Amino acid sequence: MEKMKASTWQYAPPNSPQPLPRTSFLLSGPDLIPVEMANFEGEAISIDELKQLCLESTADDEPIAKIFLNNGNTKFSSRKPVLLLGELANPFQLSRLNLGIIPVLTVRIRNVCKTYADSLDSRMITPGIHHITLARTQGWWEGTHLAFATIEQIKKMIDWLSNGRQGAWRPVKPAEGEIMLEYDSLLNPPSKESIVWDGKTELCNAVEPPSTGPSFNISEVIVPVHTRYGCYDSRGKLIRHAHIVQRDFHSNYFRRGSSMKWQDILDVI
Numbered sequence: 017m018e019k020m021k022a023s024t025w026q027y028a029p030p031n032s033p034q035p036l037p038r039t040s041f042l043l044s045g046p047d048l049i050p051v052e053m054a055n056f057e058g059e060a061i062s063i064d065e066l067k068q069l070c071l072e073s074t075a076d077d078e079p080i081a082k083i084f085l086n087n088g089n090t091k092f093s094s095r096k097p098v099l100l101l102g103e104l105a106n107p108f109q110l111s112r113l114n115l116g117i118i119p120v121l122t123v124r125i126r127n128v129c130k131t132y133a134d135s136l137d138s139r140m141i142t143p144g145i146h147h148i149t150l151a152r153t154q155g156w157w158e159g160t161h162l163a164f165a166t167i168e169q170i171k172k173m174i175d176w177l178s179n180g181r182q183g184a185w186r187p188v189k190p191a192e193g194e195i196m197l198e199y200d201s202l203l204n205p206p207s208k209e210s211i212v213w214d215g216k217t218e219l220c221n222a223v224e225p226p227s228t229g230p231s232f233n234i235s236e237v238i239v240p241v242h243t244r245y246g247c248y249d250s251r252g253k254l255i256r257h258a259h260i261v262q263r264d265f266h267s268n269y270f271r272r273g274s275s276m277k278w279q280d281i282l283d284v285i
Contacts, residue, residue: 017041019076022048022111036105036161038201040121042075044083048107049075051119053199061230063097066197070119070164080119087117095164098187098238099123099195101130102148102257104173105161113176115169123162124203124227125234128193128282129153130160131254132265133242134275137179146262146270147177149242151254151281152192155220158205158258159198162237174240184244188284190234197229205258213253235285246278254281 017039040051054072071081103109130148138144177185206222250273
């Protein structure tokens with residue numbers, strides 16, 4: 017990924033939520049700047065240490081700490097880790113939300129997956145965008161994005177997802193799953209054939225690639241989840257957005273099933 021204007025990101029909402037950036041990036045106003053993450057020696061990292069690692073990383077050959085200082089953003093310590101799913105990780109959309117400066121890191125999630133919320137957002141295109149929520153799947157892994165955002169930025173994200181429907185989306189902290197920093201930009205999720213279903217529960221039996229970065233506590237991470245209906249249920253199975261792009265989902269799956277309640281797909285604190 018090269019430095020560019022976020023408005024020129026080639027994958028606007030009609031083509032999302034895939035593909036999204038493969039590398040960590042810094043959104044600074046209209047600018048989309050790739051980030052070179054600093055290395056960390058160790059298998060586990062605290063959130064405070066991860067914040068410091070982020071500040072030590074570089075964007076456009078300049079330390080992120082200096083970029084924040086030059087932009088008048090000195091209170092990085094008060095920022096919260098928030099998992100960005102689907103359109104929230106789309107630089108085109110992030111820029112439109114006018115959030116200001118926000119660093120976004122690539123991470124790996126484990127035993128939880130990204131799946132389609134049972135809702136349709138028709139604000140940007142017709143028939144609309146299917147946003148992404150989080151659900152459990154034992155043995156699963158995939159790459160996604162983690163931002164360090166202010167409370168106000170997170171509130172704007174949730175308000176945008178909810179689109180005036182109070183309580184449709186809610187910021188939660190997961191009580192299950194794992195998360196770690198991911199340095200491998202080519203990390204691929206398990207294949208569709210690796211999912212085993214016994215008629216009640218889905219499991220992934222693929223062999224996971226070795227971790228490339230330290231793990232941290234997922235229960236300290238804020239995750240926006242769809243709480244009105246939860247996620248889409250295709251005859252008892254999840255539709256993982258890693259396997260089915262949203263055009264295919266809308267044409268061949270949406271409204272041909274039912275919804276899973278969000279309390280049944282993810283335990284939260």
